[in-house]
Amino acid sequence: xxxxxxxxxxxxxxxxxxxxxxxxxxxxxxxxxxxxxxxxxxxxxxxxxxxxxxxxxxxxxxxxxxxxxxxxxxxxxxxxxxxxxxxxxxxxxxxxxxxxxxxxxxxxxxxxxxxxxxxxxxxxxxxxxxxxxxxxxxxxxxxxxxxxxxxxxxxxxxxxxxxxxxxxxxxxxxxxxxxxxxxxxxxxxxxxxxxxxxxxxxxxxx
Amino acid sequence: xxxxxxxxxxxxxxxxxxxxxxxxxxxxxxxxxxxxxxxxxxxxxxxxxxxxxxxxxxxxxxxxxxxxxxxxxxxxxxxxxxxxxxxxxxxxxxxxxxxxxxxxxxxxxxxxxxxxxxxxxxxxxxxxxxxxxxxxxxxxxxxxxxxxxxxxxxxxxxxxxxxxxxxxxxxxxxxxxxxxxxxxxxxxxxxxxxxxxxxxxxxxxx
DNA sequence: TCAACTATTGACACGATGTCAATAGTCCTG
DNA sequence: CAGGACTATTGACATCGTGTCAATAGTTGA
Numbered sequence: 001x002x003x004x005x006x007x008x009x010x011x012x013x014x015x016x017x018x019x020x021x022x023x024x025x026x027x028x029x030x031x032x033x034x035x036x037x038x039x040x041x042x043x044x045x046x047x048x049x050x051x052x053x054x055x056x057x058x059x060x061x062x063x064x065x066x067x068x069x070x071x072x073x074x075x076x077x078x079x080x081x082x083x084x085x086x087x088x089x090x091x092x093x094x095x096x097x098x099x100x101x102x103x104x105x106x107x108x109x110x111x112x113x114x115x116x117x118x119x120x121x122x123x124x125x126x127x128x129x130x131x132x133x134x135x136x137x138x139x140x141x142x143x144x145x146x147x148x149x150x151x152x153x154x155x156x157x158x159x160x161x162x163x164x165x166x167x168x169x170x171x172x173x174x175x176x177x178x179x180x181x182x183x184x185x186x187x188x189x190x191x192x193x194x195x196x197x198x199x200x201x202x203x204x205x206x
Numbered sequence: 207x208x209x210x211x212x213x214x215x216x217x218x219x220x221x222x223x224x225x226x227x228x229x230x231x232x233x234x235x236x237x238x239x240x241x242x243x244x245x246x247x248x249x250x251x252x253x254x255x256x257x258x259x260x261x262x263x264x265x266x267x268x269x270x271x272x273x274x275x276x277x278x279x280x281x282x283x284x285x286x287x288x289x290x291x292x293x294x295x296x297x298x299x300x301x302x303x304x305x306x307x308x309x310x311x312x313x314x315x316x317x318x319x320x321x322x323x324x325x326x327x328x329x330x331x332x333x334x335x336x337x338x339x340x341x342x343x344x345x346x347x348x349x350x351x352x353x354x355x356x357x358x359x360x361x362x363x364x365x366x367x368x369x370x371x372x373x374x375x376x377x378x379x380x381x382x383x384x385x386x387x388x389x390x391x392x393x394x395x396x397x398x399x400x401x402x403x404x405x406x407x408x409x410x411x412x
Numbered sequence: 413t414c415a416a417c418t419a420t421t422g423a424c425a426c427g428a429t430g431t432c433a434a435t436a437g438t439c440c441t442g
Numbered sequence: 443c444a445g446g447a448c449t450a451t452t453g454a455c456a457t458c459g460t461g462t463c464a465a466t467a468g469t470t471g472a
Contacts, residue, residue, distance in 0.1 A: 043461090
């Protein structure tokens, strides 16, 4: 696999500072995990990419899964989302504006990230995490916009419900932007009416 | 593992009709795949559960993945009975029953069906086709249950809206069964209220 | 220069999957 | 009711992936 090196000066073992070595292995793993799904990347592959013995990976990272999680963790901290403030108004208006804001920002960012969620191409754990982070941010924004920020008691469950809702919103946007089976007003009606229903019926049921 | 059988009459090898044997293995696999995710179920486990040599699984099913796909296929297929089971009644009642039916069948099939969207194995065209087919079926069932089967004019858009809704349902079920952040009644309220909202507000807006 | 120190290796043990020839129930015929 | 043909079933084998560990070889400091 590795082409024979004409340069003979290269030592058999290259001894690096642990931090550097760890970093190097990490970068190789990151590249591989971004290219292929978890099961299709073997530790042997990572070791080969890093030009290192397989055992060394297990020395620096507890196991394959640990390395994978670390890759995920790091790439998830990179994302940042612009938080927009929503104006005051009646709940009905605020919901409507929240939906408008959501669809606007979606239209602006293009269909690219939308396709990644469940669309046609291979899974990318890196982007996956970024999307989850972004999703979390939208959830908190939504909760704020709906005037539910104060309740700390059932916050976890409210969050869960909004997390469910964002899937609906995401899917609705997909029908609009990708499949083009629905128009924007239709998606708007869909998202607004369901969000109202959740706030008026599902949340109180907690 | 297997308790020693005091009954000595049991033959070493139990020879079955291929169809029966296949079915038996299939049922064991189904049970295991519903209890644990794909990677955590070994062919050895399935063989042990079926009281059969490991090689026999590969004889009846091309490989582990093939067996898994078959389990998915069956458990994601909407039973014909379900259609006839939906009774007459007010829209409100029928919606409620549809949600109950959905959650019931989900609870039965366990985490198998849910894990498909995100975790589990890498992308698989076969799996993809199976899921799309299953989704289409549930959508048509839902449309029927909601008394919208007659309208042929906007059928495409109605379908699209229900496709969006199934994503909500799926996501809600995930919160309930996998993340355990919501209880079943809460998910029920969430699904029912949003479905009502879609029918009363979003569909007429078409 | 030599001796601790430790980064790195390579071999080992283990478990999982898939293949295949050998084996043993079952059926059918003479 | 043999006994042979048919085939469902087995168990061993080859391969691959992961994790562990003592041995090895760069590196550093006295």
